[in-house]
Amino acid sequence: MHADLVGLGAALLLAGLVARGARRVGLPSVPCYMLVGILLGPGTPGPVLIENPDDLALLASLGLVLLLFHLGVEFPLDQVVGGGRRLFLAAACYIGLNITAGLLFGFALGWGAAEALVVAGALGISSSAIATKLLIELRRLANAETPVILGIIVIEDLFLAFYLALLSPVLSDSDTAGELVRDIAVSFGFLVLLFAVARWGARAVGALVGSREDELLVVVTIGLVVLVAGLAEDVGVSDAIGALMIGLVISRTRFRERVEKMVLPLRDVLATVFFVAFGLTIDVGDLGGVAVPAVIAVCLTVLTNVSAGIVGARLFGFNQRGAANIGLTVLARGEFSLILATLAIAAGLDARIGPFVALYVLLLAVIAPLLASGSRFLARVMPDRLLRSNWSYVREETISTSCTHLDQIKVTDTEAQACEACRVLGDDWVQLRLCTSCGHVGCCDDSPHQHSRRHAAEARHPVIQSAEPGEDWRFCFVDDTLVRAPMGSARRAKGSGSASGPGPGPGSG
């Protein structure tokens, strides 16, 4: 048995050093690993570190498995479910736009139907790792649109599982449509089975892998993960889904945090091997032939992302800044595109897919951080009518509310001091609320009749404001949220205007 330790070590060391240099100037690391693979591989003139990419096959597939396993383990299921329907809608728009555009582009390339599906996934699914790092580096964690961006990329990760489940039967060499349908059914059956294990069997799995000693926990866990990934591969589902799903299962056990922490360094090293190994298979001479499609694909990605950003911003009631940030932060492609390309190469699809995805990922690696950091320029030219026409402070607002009914606020002051409905009934009330759409004044939710809530439901007026002296908070019944006072200069001008109103007395107004 002979292992090429020198080649592997040198490749890892170089990959790490190049990535370190790139990180200093704010470029992502994953494309760097691939670039080192391309430059040092047998397909490129110059020094060759690893003669035969197949030498790395086992380590690379372990890298792929751990990459997806870790994705499953750290998947914030509760946060996503708690994100609400609107988040899913935004993510569906984002994914739908990107995948559709990718699919159309894939068919336009004319490489074949299976190839088009791979291209759609490679173009459509962004790199969550790169986008998250970008948000931290650009100091945007406190922005209003950031939870939406993070929600979208996390839902995208989940979508990846379903996409892989759909793709692997298509890539396998089933001859008839009947076989294909059966393979897809097996694939989704496997998904459902593992979802069921994640839902009800987490305790049993926890008992299997659990140990007080870190060493034993990590050995048993990795063994289980690799076994499930291998079994998945054997039943015709890809190893990638098996790994992702067992990650979801482990994430429901009480060992989640320890496993997550211990697998991380292992994942980082082996995933790097995976990216380098992908680079090794690329012949630099092939890149020229796919340059035009890759450049078009990059333009298409920017276009669909900006459109999706505008749709998302409309859904959540964000301003231009939010729209531009949603559109331009989720641009980067990385690990998932490379995974799909690897699957395509393994399935023997059109050989141009490898170089095409490699070049596409490299181009976006440079362009995406630049566009994301310059998103304010896009925000400046984005016309108001694309977002919400009735908005008076769109441009200045920095923290958006999550209520989308601000444009229906018309009345903000009242002289009423009683709930008329209660007075007719002869009952008491606790506090008064003002309907900001029509000026109706009713009693609050702590009062016996809740006339304010009733009025909102009957008249379909969403937002109320406290009519108690000294209070100016608002609540939206539809979005079930406190309407936060937008911060910024426009609000202040307005606030001081209305604050000075009561001062001189009603007569002066």
Place this chain on the structure above:
Amino acid sequence: MGQGVHVVELPGVGTRYDVDLGSAEDRVSVVVRSGGTRDLYVFTKGSADPTAVLELSEEQARKLAAVLSATFYEG
């Protein structure tokens, strides 16, 4: 959380706490990442971009918190 602290989940990153300082101009946001790192965002003068951002380790955050909450002082 108490009044004036708005909690926002950041899927895949952690939790954000927006602290209302009672004026339209100033606010502080703290992001507690799931790894333990804290980011302190300070906004002043109503600016849309943070005036200062500090990335604190768990230990540093604890030190700062002790001083801020006045549990630590040298006699």
